[in-house]
Amino acid sequence: MTTTNLVTATPSRPWQKTPKEILPSILIYVGVAILVALIVEFTGFKGKLAYIGLFIPIGTIAQFFWARYKFGMKAAKDVVASSIMATGAIAVFIPVLSILLTTFIKGLPGISLELFTTDMGEASFTDPVGNGGLLHAIVGTLYLILLSIAISVPMGILTALYLTEIKGPGSRFIQFMVQAMSGVPSVVAGLFIFSAVILTTPLDTSGFVASLALSILMVPTVTRASQEVLLLIPNDLREAGLAMGATQWRTVAMIVVPAAKSGLVTASILGVARIAGETAPLIFTLGGADKLNPNPVSGIQGALPFYIWSGFRLGTEESVQRSWSAILVLLVIVLALFTLARVVGSKQKGARK
Amino acid sequence: MTLIDKPSAAIPAPREITTKPRFSDRVFRTVVTSVGALSVTILTLIGLFLASQGFATFKEEGLSFITGFEWQQYTDESGQRVSNLGIGAMLIGTILVALVALVVAVPISVFCALYLTFYAPIKVKNALVTVIDLMASFPSILFGMWGYFVLMPSAEYWAKLINKYLGWIPVFDVKAPLFERSPFIAGLVLATMIIPIVTSVSREVFSQTPLDRIQAAYALGANKWSVIKTVVLPFGANGVVGGSMLGLGRALGETVAVFTVLNIVYAPNFEILFGAGGNVASHIIAYWSDATEYETGALLGAGFVLFIMTLLVNFTADFVVNRAVTKGK
Numbered sequence: 001m002t003t004t005n006l007v008t009a010t011p012s013r014p015w016q017k018t019p020k021e022i023l024p025s026i027l028i029y030v031g032v033a034i035l036v037a038l039i040v041e042f043t044g045f046k047g048k049l050a051y052i053g054l055f056i057p058i059g060t061i062a063q064f065f066w067a068r069y070k071f072g073m074k075a076a077k078d079v080v081a082s083s084i085m086a087t088g089a090i091a092v093f094i095p096v097l098s099i100l101l102t103t104f105i106k107g108l109p110g111i112s113l114e115l116f117t118t119d120m121g122e123a124s125f126t127d128p129v130g131n132g133g134l135l136h137a138i139v140g141t142l143y144l145i146l147l148s149i150a151i152s153v154p155m156g157i158l159t160a161l162y163l164t165e166i167k168g169p170g171s172r173f174i175q176f177m178v179q180a181m182s183g184v185p186s187v188v189a190g191l192f193i194f195s196a197v198i199l200t201t202p203l204d205t206s207g208f209v210a211s212l213a214l215s216i217l218m219v220p221t222v223t224r225a226s227q228e229v230l231l232l233i234p235n236d237l238r239e240a241g242l243a244m245g246a247t248q249w250r251t252v253a254m255i256v257v258p259a260a261k262s263g264l265v266t267a268s269i270l271g272v273a274r275i276a277g278e279t280a281p282l283i284f285t286l287g288g289a290d291k292l293n294p295n296p297v298s299g300i301q302g303a304l305p306f307y308i309w310s311g312f313r314l315g316t317e318e319s320v321q322r323s324w325s326a327i328l329v330l331l332v333i334v335l336a337l338f339t340l341a342r343v344v345g346s347k348q349k350g351a352r353k
Numbered sequence: 354m355t356l357i358d359k360p361s362a363a364i365p366a367p368r369e370i371t372t373k374p375r376f377s378d379r380v381f382r383t384v385v386t387s388v389g390a391l392s393v394t395i396l397t398l399i400g401l402f403l404a405s406q407g408f409a410t411f412k413e414e415g416l417s418f419i420t421g422f423e424w425q426q427y428t429d430e431s432g433q434r435v436s437n438l439g440i441g442a443m444l445i446g447t448i449l450v451a452l453v454a455l456v457v458a459v460p461i462s463v464f465c466a467l468y469l470t471f472y473a474p475i476k477v478k479n480a481l482v483t484v485i486d487l488m489a490s491f492p493s494i495l496f497g498m499w500g501y502f503v504l505m506p507s508a509e510y511w512a513k514l515i516n517k518y519l520g521w522i523p524v525f526d527v528k529a530p531l532f533e534r535s536p537f538i539a540g541l542v543l544a545t546m547i548i549p550i551v552t553s554v555s556r557e558v559f560s561q562t563p564l565d566r567i568q569a570a571y572a573l574g575a576n577k578w579s580v581i582k583t584v585v586l587p588f589g590a591n592g593v594v595g596g597s598m599l600g601l602g603r604a605l606g607e608t609v610a611v612f613t614v615l616n617i618v619y620a621p622n623f624e625i626l627f628g629a630g631g632n633v634a635s636h637i638i639a640y641w642s643d644a645t646e647y648e649t650g651a652l653l654g655a656g657f658v659l660f661i662m663t664l665l666v667n668f669t670a671d672f673v674v675n676r677a678v679t680k681g682k
Contacts, residue, residue, distance in 0.1 A: 176671060305492060331491075
């Protein structure tokens, strides 16, 4: 038996920097960090943000001079540009982190089981935090979400079907209008429903009327997201359907829509996430109840954003604490919807491969 | 010799070939088309209803509804209603706050978009894109509360620093040392709210830079910054402008976050660090709960002005973005 000499190629990355090349820049950063710590200790710059606010510019300048000494002016400019862009990314990241942390830290102390089982019918916002809860607001928000889904999802998906399947003479114009509609300020949507429904028809403030206002904001989101998914369905599928003798209606209903199903679900969830926390339209259309109202189509309702809003406006310690707890509940709902949309959406992508 | 058999059955008449859709298709097309047209109808209705409700105000106040700096109405001794309603001061406030937001948000978003497209390792990129999408789905009241309780203490200190060293520039001057709840801080909150949209539009445009041009620049010996400066930025400039305008549209119409952070005072204020101001949307909800019938009409009219303003900005933005995106294909 002969032994063959097997040579396995080890992957090599000649472009990668060797430790020797990285070392100086690490040393520079360590030096800058020490310098910054000294500055914060002995001069007027104070606070956590001062560390970041000093480290980035001083570090950038130090790297600039090192690169200029070592590689010349062009490389030095490149170094500065890349660190400015990384700073931009950090500047986006910090507020998100801060918002999430603040909500959890400030909201958690007010969370208790009673919060989910009682309403504010016999309690007031200025009572100690244990009194009363969010039941009416959570139920109200769920009603609003369900009613808005019932109105906006069919409308959004049908509009997307018009734009992708029928491509009628007006599709460019309608596309333009949908984009314009997605820019309608939420306060205008509320004012419109107020003047078009509450002022002109016998309907008064209720969960249903509020969900009409929310639908104006939700439809464009659902339309645009569904449209993107429908455009990804290969044309071969549609042609295959037509070649088998199916009518356009059957092709769309039995081939295109099932193929895009999970994407359409994602689109709907994105729409819900868009409206779940909307406050401004509710001010004109919801009424803002303190008690649980099991009827979504008549009588005033409560909702989480409205509750947060009222608590903040009162401004006492207890009411603001209530707002933070409610905002934590709302944020958890939004995060859950967001994660759900990602999971369903990634399934769609996987299925196409 | 073969005889052709007589056909045993009658030959069916040739099928009529037509492009006329079947009944089911006609129903389908009618339903889908009419729903598609609903968005146009709704937009028109929004304009019509708000304009008709505000009509009485427009007629009575005339042009001073747009340019007037006063918002007061009362009943004098003879029972006559005296009104002097104008949203001029709030229009100034709207533009001021939105401009602060743009000045802060656009550079950050463009840098972040460039980082995501050209620098970030794939894992960092995916994580950051998720974070930005998440940021876009935060409720505006959350931004408002965060701005009031967390951002304001820091931002007040920054405002004092700016005022101390740049106070000689008129916009950074203040009448009185009141730095809390200023348009500057409201603008910072709005900036965090519009960063996601400006970033994602810019990223989309940057990622469509033709690859051959980028590679050509590298082949000529350019480094990353030179490529960005000479190829990517000139190509993507239109998209950045369009994305910024979409952000501007958001910033003009934002209600709750501005109301939470800003000290709503009905007076024209050009000093962005001074703690007073407002915007049209927050003005509407500030005066809504105890408005008289005539005032309600005026507020609906203000909503109409806001609607037209955001619509114009958005139309322009869509036009610019669409042109920038299709150019790459």
